[in-house]
Amino acid sequence: CVAFAKPAGLAGCGGTVLAMSVPAGITVDVRAVDAGVVELVVAGEVDLASAPVLNAAIKRAADEPGVAVLRVALAEVTFLDSVGLSVLVAGRNLAEERGLTFAVRHPSRQAHKVLGLTGLLEVLGVDPDEKPAGL
Numbered sequence: 001c002v003a004f005a006k007p008a009g010l011a012g013c014g015g016t017v018l019a020m021s022v023p024a025g026i027t028v029d030v031r032a033v034d035a036g037v038v039e040l041v042v043a044g045e046v047d048l049a050s051a052p053v054l055n056a057a058i059k060r061a062a063d064e065p066g067v068a069v070l071r072v073a074l075a076e077v078t079f080l081d082s083v084g085l086s087v088l089v090a091g092r093n094l095a096e097e098r099g100l101t102f103a104v105r106h107p108s109r110q111a112h113k114v115l116g117l118t119g120l121l122e123v124l125g126v127d128p129d130e131k132p133a134g135l
Contacts, residue, residue, distance in 0.1 A: 006080055012098065020058075025047075025049075025050055025051055025079075026042065026043070026044040026045060026046060026050035026054070027042070027043045027044060027045075028040050028041070028042050028053060028054055029041040029043075030056040030057060030060075030061055030075070031070055033071070035066075036067060036068035036069060037067075037068070037069040037071065038061045038064065038067050038069070038070055038081060039071040039072075039073055039105070040054070040057050040058065040061060040070075040071070040072045040073065041073045041075075041076070041133065042054060042072060042073065042074055042076065042077055043076035043077065044076070044077065044078060044079075045077070045078055045079040045080075046077055046079065046080045046081070046083075046084030046087070047079060047080075047081045047084060047092045048081065048083045049081060050084075051083040051084050051087045053086070054072075054087050054088075054128040055090065055091070056069040056086045057128075057131050058070070058072070058087070058090075058091035058094065059091075059094065062091075062094050062095060064096055067100060068100060068101065069100065069101040069102075069103075070091070070095050070100050070101070070102050070103075071102075071103050071104075072091065072102075072103075072104050073104075073105045073106050073107075074104055074105070074106060074107040074108055074111040075106040075107070075108055075134070075135075076108065076133075077107070077108045077110065077111045078108065078110060078115045079110065080110065080115075081114075085114065085118060085120060088104060088124055089120070089123070090121070092123065092124055092125070101111070101125075102124070102125060102129075103124070103125030103126070104124040104125060104126050104129070105126075105127075105130075107126060107133060107134045108120070108132060108133045108134060109132040109134050110114035110132065111131075111132075112126075112132035113132075
């Protein structure tokens with residue numbers, strides 16, 4: 001079971017945003033970084049079985065009042081498949097529809113490689129000067 005902590009300082013926040021049983025291999029920790037900035041720290045494998053967990057976390061974070069920037073940190077991601085990529089693109093599109101800034105931050109070496117091969121580094125807002133996590 002994993003709990004998503006509500007970002008501090010956002011309207012209506014406090015306690016737990018979402019607690020659910022999740023497939024083995026993924027955790028998503030939702031953190032308030034600054035006023036209006038929420039970061040989802042993803043660890044483990046993002047695949048067909050676990051991608052719905054990330055999708056739900058992105059949607060819930062985007063729904064929180066006061067959020068202006070949504071970041072997804074992938075430094076601890078060990079596997080990222082096409083379903084995971086689809087969730088990230090859908091999250092970016094949702095953020096754009098709501099006028100939010102969306103960015104993938106600190107991709108692991110594996111995630112960086114997949115994002116680069118698919119041409120999604122720029123689309124998902126990865127800083128071009130940022131080296132993959134762990135290098």
